[in-house]
Amino acid sequence: MTREAARVQRRSGIALWRQIADRIRLAIGAGEFSERLPPEVDLAERFGVNRHTVRSAISALVQEGVLRAEQGRGTFIERKRKLAYPIGARTRFSEGLQGQTRDRRGILLAHEVVEADQTTIEALGLSEGATVVRLETLSEADGRPISRATSFFPAHRFGNIEGHYAETGSITSALKAYGVPDYFRRSTVISARHASDADLADLKLSPGAIVLVTVYVNVDPDGKPVQFSETRFAADVVELSVS
Amino acid sequence: MTREAARVQRRSGIALWRQIADRIRLAIGAGEFSERLPPEVDLAERFGVNRHTVRSAISALVQEGVLRAEQGRGTFIERKRKLAYPIGARTRFSEGLQGQTRDRRGILLAHEVVEADQTTIEALGLSEGATVVRLETLSEADGRPISRATSFFPAHRFGNIEGHYAETGSITSALKAYGVPDYFRRSTVISARHASDADLADLKLSPGAIVLVTVYVNVDPDGKPVQFSETRFAADVVELSVS
């Protein structure tokens, strides 16, 4: 949609190879190169840098799984389109990617019962000193990590939710086990930032990658808050769709 | 909400001073430092780098207008909170920031009548070869640039919309002049990426900054598409709120 300025910025604190890697990834997402990347020499000229700098960028994208280089033949695109993740009153991870992927699952990374901090108390409508179950989870689609979430559930109502989640890999199923037949999203706040070290590792991103962050509250049919959560999506793989 | 890992990443293509600047900006947005930044020596130890590296980071943030350094006294926070920009069926820029800012206005940067490309044809439901008015606009609040948008309007219906917009600084008013009393948002797709050179300049951002991108279609009360648009928000200043 927007025609990109070709030049790249020097001494900006972002290495040229990283700027170029970001641009190539973006261009691929926009469907710019159909199948094969232009030769390194052409790209170098296009970005106004040395061929070796382009090679560093390509090598990073190969590491990421976006490109595949073959000596003598060329450099080819391995993964193309972004996944569209819908957000609305009935957002669920499992329903979210209907038809876009085959295999989906949620993985429990860690869990803990803690005293709720001020933010969580307000979000879940708890009283001072209440405890919550914290779940650290990772969601995968087709074996590729998609999102990383930190969720809080009131401990008095969802005492052992980590067990149900670990078993089923689904928040929807885990809540059902506690007699919550259905739930709705009350609010979502979306922001973007550079990924933290931990998220980089879990989402298998390269340093400097961007994450889309959604902070939200889910409520049961009576309007009672059941879940307060922050989810981080890899911005180069996922886009959010509000309907 | 998430406890940040303290370490910073070496040879990642992102200079240490920039990583630290990003972290400090983020921490300020989260209300971490109330009024004054810790001394440079403390920050250096905290991030595990040399004091001079921290100074580079601070100097960038001073340039950006986030911090203000006073010799002998300390370094102080100049601009704190993010703006919450609501997104939903009735999203309008002018109504969006109610109560959060005083002075708001839209500025026309450029306009052009062009043949619609495939994406625009589909979004606006036009027929092959139709022409559209393209508007490049910048929105400011309290004198600070907030967002940068590229919008398309069907030319047959909104022939001289650039004139109305330039006069009023508002899409809502401009559409009213063409007999569109009200409009609704049909769909919004949200993504995040590094800002382009042009956006960096217009939004007065430092290189490497992140933008939140919304792509959407507005329809009139009859459901007819009137506007197809991509808006870029500075991610360190704005967060999106879906309700």
Add this chain to the structure above:
DNA sequence: CCTATTTGTCTATTGATATAGACAACCATA
């Protein structure tokens, strides 16, 4: 089987980042 095209590897050099230490300048306050 040759040739042009393309990615892969090596060496050398320059410029930008980061570290280290020392000290000056300024401020608040005891």
Add this chain to the structure above:
DNA sequence: TATGGTTGTCTATATCAATAGACAAATAGG
């Protein structure tokens, strides 16, 4: 006015990022 805490400036050195050029290795096509 003396002292401790803070930001500002300078010099020197080491490491990383980027440029430059040359050639090897693999592939595709005549």
